[in-house]
Amino acid sequence: MESECISPLGNSSGNHLSVQVPLKFPFIIGVAGGTASGKTTVCDKIISQLHDQRVVLVNQDAFYRSLSNEQLEKVHEYNFDHPGSCFLDAFDTELLLSCMKTLRHGRAVSIPNYDFKSHKSTEPSRLVNPSDVIILEGILVLQDFHVRDLMNMKIFVDTDSDLRLARRIQRDTVKRGRNIENVLDQYAKFVKPSFEEFILPSKKHADVIIPRGADNDVAIDLIVQHIRTKLGQHDLCKIYPNIFVIHSTFQIRGMHTLVRDTKTTKHDFVFYADRLIRLVVEHGLGHLPFTEKQIITPTGSVYTGVVFCKRLCGVSVIRSGESMENALRACCKGIKIGKILIHGEGKKGRQLVYEKLPSDIASRHVLLLDPVLASGNSAVKAISVLLGKGVAESNIIFLNLIAAPEGIHAVCQKFPRLKIVTSEIDASLNKDMRVIPGMGEFGDRYFGTG
Template identity: 70%
Template structure:
């Protein structure tokens, strides 16, 4: 844009990208692990040599880099003549003091993160032969305004790491435990529904969004069969066919909050109910259930938003087993889980798969999940 404004051939644009180092054979074999956004990825000495010659009035040969093969084109150069104005652009042109000392004016272009990402995807896929996934893996997951001074963001990241460490340990211990991959979008929804000041409509809205993610993740772990279809263009598409024999079972009443998400994902799915009611302090439980007659032939998605001690979950799973449902045909879906509950269920029913969106710190003296989100049913149905 500056060059277009000036309409002057005495303005020269030099890109730092031209000075990428060529990868070795070993680096090329593991190119997905190579960090192209690190200062060492550039030949800064050659950049300095070229810029010094240009400033002293000499013509230079600028390297041409092949971004698809990650090497320089050995036989080709871009010959650049003397210019009165040199614009040097690149993501790390301010990193080296020697390069900064050459500059008469330093400009940082501040562009919104979504625009930067869109431009990068378009450039790297169209011009550099990369796929979208590799671009996203190289890009930042989160951008923190004000850096280390942003204490709220630092606390958020620290808690995120602590949560992931705890989840990782349990997932290694129990391969049947599956945690939805955490994003800051999911973390944000958890922040909202855990806030005791949130309104009931907002609690329901964001809970429903999280529940839908958990349900979708759970469905993705069900068995499938390969299937081919003919597309409208007459071509063959090789895909998969969904697991047909499914049913949902909600643990009343909190589990009923998850039924709409399941119905939205599985048209016409049958849903049964289990009521577990604790009587007094003697630990006895009364169980009422209404289940599909052919439940023993189905994969069962057991639903309860909170896995606390695991006692109610085990009662429900034991009931399903008594009706003939194989253990490995039961999947327990919830929003948050306490480690104690995971241990309790997995040790008794190692074949049951648990799918959750977050694993909390544990239980307090009152056997409530902490940090938790309170009495879920009361908050969801507005009876708190």
């Protein structure tokens, strides 16, 4: 997924402060192939396996131009598979491009509803909401370079021509109310020549070719794995290999929805924040070193497992970081937890006000706890305190629920050997240095002091 910067708070008159906010684009997949090649079935299989993501399917067929009464009188002479010199004659590609660009920029759009029996677009149109993944499926979606340029992945479904013809006969006679003679005549006169002249050559633009169409489970599994990898990799993770964002699911997104909602009660905020914190802590513990160990199970069998790192402690940045202590104690029985209080901004910047740390902290791996990484100023100061106590930079794992790009840059550029584990990377900071979209003053909401 790519990103660009927008300025939601600025305007041409310059009356508002401009804040650069990275806009996340969806992962757009183009799926082309001959008529009845199994494109839709391939798309359905991809969608069913991406059950943890918001996925929407857009059919190029929806953008067929409505035929005039004059054209309807000669419908059997009309070629529905022929592109023009610039945009498709059969398809309203200008409208298709407009709709795809709207979705790409995170806005809902109305997609035409084309009726194959009347050869006209009918009401109501279909409202399509922005999604993480957009699949654009159609015979000619790889033929036009304007459409191709929008895609992150291009797929061509390659199926035997005899099988495609058999499927087309069944589809057009059963679902579209056409007689077999007209179907065969149209296939010979328009469909087959257009496939050979326009559709088949577009295969050269494909990143992935799927032989045997929807029957090729191995190819579909590989495609889904690639999409998951791309979706799970934030742009900042490509810059800083020491950032780890836990895999997003609908459960995690649902919890984020609740803790971010200004209408959520304190009780629910604490409940779902605690669930998210536990997930982050568990993920953070997975980055600790381990040693292998063989043990004997109650059945007398040998099991090869691992032993956790024992030299470990937590350090919470007062006061929001204290909300993460219970989850850490629940995962690590008897763990020592230290405290750091950072305060002030102004000319002197962030200053250490208070610290109470284990006396042997220099020999331990440290889980630094702070639910929100905003500007990074407090984090940088807290990490500097730990380094001053002799803690190795590579032994620090910084755990938070949300992180702003500005904070990530500040921490990772100064401390490239520590690890940051978070559940979501937010858009940016506003003029008040608050994370947006954010979740407000975390400490006040969690402890009920707002």
